[in-house]
Amino acid sequence: MGTVEPLVIKIAESRIDPAGVQKFMEKYKSTEWLQRVRPTQQNDSEFLIELAGRACYKSYGVGLNPNVTKIREDSRDYLTNVLAKGDGSILEHATVTFALLNVSRVFTHEIVRHRAGTAISQESLRYVRPQQVSLWLPPDLQKVSKEFEESVQEVTNAYHQLESKFDWEKMPFEEKKRVTSALRRILPDGIATNMIWTANHRTLRWVIEMRTDPSAEVEIRKVFDQVAEICIHDYPLLYSDFTKAQLPDGTFQYTPKYSKV
Numbered sequence: 001m002g003t004v005e006p007l008v009i010k011i012a013e014s015r016i017d018p019a020g021v022q023k024f025m026e027k028y029k030s031t032e033w034l035q036r037v038r039p040t041q042q043n044d045s046e047f048l049i050e051l052a053g054r055a056c057y058k059s060y061g062v063g064l065n066p067n068v069t070k071i072r073e074d075s076r077d078y079l080t081n082v083l084a085k086g087d088g089s090i091l092e093h094a095t096v097t098f099a100l101l102n103v104s105r106v107f108t109h110e111i112v113r114h115r116a117g118t119a120i121s122q123e124s125l126r127y128v129r130p131q132q133v134s135l136w137l138p139p140d141l142q143k144v145s146k147e148f149e150e151s152v153q154e155v156t157n158a159y160h161q162l163e164s165k166f167d168w169e170k171m172p173f174e175e176k177k178r179v180t181s182a183l184r185r186i187l188p189d190g191i192a193t194n195m196i197w198t199a200n201h202r203t204l205r206w207v208i209e210m211r212t213d214p215s216a217e218v219e220i221r222k223v224f225d226q227v228a229e230i231c232i233h234d235y236p237l238l239y240s241d242f243t244k245a246q247l248p249d250g251t252f253q254y255t256p257k258y259s260k261v
């Protein structure tokens, strides 16, 4: 048995098209805002969200909309006000994609319950026939780690025993897929697998809050510790209201001032 640790890698994020933004700003007679704000923004996602939000009231400057007599000039003030008012829909314009590696089927069962604003590609255990069964050892089983490993080894041996009864070389691919899927039924829920998970920032804020709560399962809290750290570091304005507190098991809880925007 191989022992693994869940690992989060950010692999993609929303990007703007500079030429398209320039053209749009010219149409809105707002190039002055673009020239002032763009250089101050640390990332495209926050810029895109602010740009989309300001399109609602034409609030790139005073005078574009006669009903608007003053605007929030500063991006931090603008986005904080969006969070405080609960205008979270504009956060849906930008997404982040993560590779979630060495996560269990316990974890994947839980994360797929978050439906709104996500996209998921999960390693198929119908197509992929595991050669080695790797697991993460939960801290609560540390004191019985030897017995845990022996149990997993027994299951792995039984799996390979069953697997060896089939002549894989002679099987057409469709049959291999069917038998692989049938065999996986004896594999443990804890088997390490991989997933690509995309979520928009409205969803990310919600899932970080829910899944780093002390009542959430320990593995998902470990994974969302990593997700939260990446988001807070890479998108400081969108996550500026989160506070971090260490839990007794060493994981962290991330709590936003503005919940469920």
Ligand SMILES: Cc1cc2nc3c(=O)[nH]c(=O)nc-3n(C[C@H](O)[C@H](O)[C@H](O)COP(=O)(O)OP(=O)(O)OC[C@H]3O[C@@H](n4cnc5c(N)ncnc54)[C@H](O)[C@@H]3O)c2cc1C
Residues within 6 Å of the ligand: 113, 114, 115, 116, 206, 210, 211, 213, 215, 216, 217
């Ligand atoms: C600590 C913890 C324990 C849990 N225990 C259990 C359990 O024992 N059994 C169990 O089955 N599940 C359990 N869950 C899962 C939980 O019930 C939710 O399914 C999961 O957290 C997804 O959250 P969500 O409903 O906010 O959905 P998301 O997809 O994250 O949606 C975000 C928000 O969008 C809105 N929304 C999304 N879809 C709809 C819709 N179709 N209609 C209307 N509004 C919508 C809602 O406001 C929702 O809160 C648990 C979750 C946690 C965090």
